[in-house]
Amino acid sequence: MRMKVVLFCGGHGLRIRDSENVPKPLVQIGYRPVIWHVMKYYASFGHKDFILCLGYGADQIKRYFLEYSECASNDFVLSCGGKKVELYNSDIQDWRITFADSGINSNIGQRLKSVERYLDGEESFLANYSDGLTDLPLPAQIEDFKRQDKIASFLCVLPNLSYHVISMEPGSSLVSGVHAIRNGSVRINGGYFAFKREIFDYMREGEELVLEPFQRLIREKELIGYSYDGFWAGMDTFKDRQELESLWGSGSAPWHVWKDGGVVSNGNHKPTPPVPVAEFLDRRHGVGNGITSSRKLAPI
Numbered sequence: 246m247r248m249k250v251v252l253f254c255g256g257h258g259l260r261i262r263d264s265e266n267v268p269k270p271l272v273q274i275g276y277r278p279v280i281w282h283v284m285k286y287y288a289s290f291g292h293k294d295f296i297l298c299l300g301y302g303a304d305q306i307k308r309y310f311l312e313y314s315e316c317a318s319n320d321f322v323l324s325c326g327g328k329k330v331e332l333y334n335s336d337i338q339d340w341r342i343t344f345a346d347s348g349i350n351s352n353i354g355q356r357l358k359s360v361e362r363y364l365d366g367e368e369s370f371l372a373n374y375s376d377g378l379t380d381l382p383l384p385a386q387i388e389d390f391k392r393q394d395k396i397a398s399f400l401c402v403l404p405n406l407s408y409h410v411i412s413m414e415p416g417s418s419l420v421s422g423v424h425a426i427r428n429g430s431v432r433i434n435g436g437y438f439a440f441k442r443e444i445f446d447y448m449r450e451g452e453e454l455v456l457e458p459f460q461r462l463i464r465e466k467e468l469i470g471y472s473y474d475g476f477w478a479g480m481d482t483f484k485d486r487q488e489l490e491s492l493w494g495s496g497s498a499p500w501h502v503w504k505d506g507g508v509v510s511n512g513n514h515k516p517t518p519p520v521p522v523a524e525f526l527d528r529r530h531g532v533g534n535g536i537t538s539s540r541k542l543a544p545i
Contacts, residue, residue, distance in 0.1 A: 247294070248387075248439075249364060250287050251372040253356050254280060255300020255347060268302025270375050271309060272486060275493040276317045278309065279480055280375050282500060285336065289503035290383045292371060293340045296363050298347040298356035307344055313337060354454040361445050374436035378489065378500035379477040381437065386471045390439040393469050397444055397462055400435030401470035402477040405485075432470070435477050476500065 256269035270280035277285075284295060299306055313336075315321075320333040343363055347356040357372065364370055369390075381400060390398040410431065412422035424430065434455065447458045447467075462468035476499035480486055492498045 246387075248292050249294045249296060249367055249370045250284075250292050251296045251298060251357060251360060251364075251370060252280065252283065252375045253353055253373070254297045254303075254306060254375055255349070255351060255356060256376065268300075268305060269480075271302065271305060272480065274480075274486070274489050279378070279489075280306070281336075282378055283373055283375050284340070285503060286378070286500055287371065287373075287383070288337075288340060292383075295340065296343045296345060296360050298345055298360055300347055300349050300351060300356070303344075303346055310337075310342060310344075352451075352453045354448055354452045354456075354458060357454055358445065358448055358450075364442060367442060369439065369441045372438040372440060376481065377436045377477060377479045378498075379435065379437065379473070380475050380499040380502055381435075381473050381477070383437075386437065386473075387439060389471055390469070395469045396441045396447070396467040397459070398439040398469045398471055400437035400477070401432040401472045402435040403474060404431060404433045405478050432472065435473070436479070 252270075254268070254270045267278075271278040273279075274282055280297075287293070287295075297306065315332055315335050315337075316330065318336060322331040322333075323329070324331070343360075345360045345363060347359040351359070353374075371387075379400070379402075386398065386400065409423050409425055411420060413419065414421050444458070444462075447461045448454070449457065452458055459468055478485065478489060480489060489498075498504075
């Protein structure tokens, strides 16, 4: 079952940015911004209908996709002195993207509530903070969500930290225990959600999603966590970004679950003949594809 994906894109990214004046979703990892990596992850599992809850830097995010260049992350052939461009494959030609203004200073709950109307007719949908990357087998989480038949599910991961947790004797300064925070006793919200539409019945104006609404779900036993011990990394600091850049640069980024799709492992794979850029442009201008312009890809 294909599900819509709500992406929360209102972050400033103040702890990540150096000299760049870009919203957090557009912070680059390799050739593409982090939001692209998240969207590409979902698209690789067939979920290609996205709703972007925009906030800070909304104009920059819109412009990025309106002027999207397929050539930045795809193999292509340039000929006729640069007048002809042919792509071997395309990233987003079959994606549908809704751009929704959800307020500059809105919290996550307010952003989700603001796009409720774009989820009419959907029994369930996916959502994401747009700043965490993983190699989670998404179909397994969705299957668990359906099987347990609860209103909300979210990914629970080991914290990507090197801290140690300290236990102390009650009423004393004596230390009773020291253990690594990643030993499995503590899990954090990984930011990959699955919701039934009924989630909106548990939300009130101005509430943060994981606070009051989640407490109501907990009381009614309608909230489940999906534990995963594989790769997960949040991008909250400049150091986090550097580590993700390093993984991408090594050619072994774990979240690139789409990387080997369709490639024959014996090395004798014959590439699909390239397609002229104009054909991809025609497909994008089809009804309801969510992309209205591709000026940067137009042949010279």
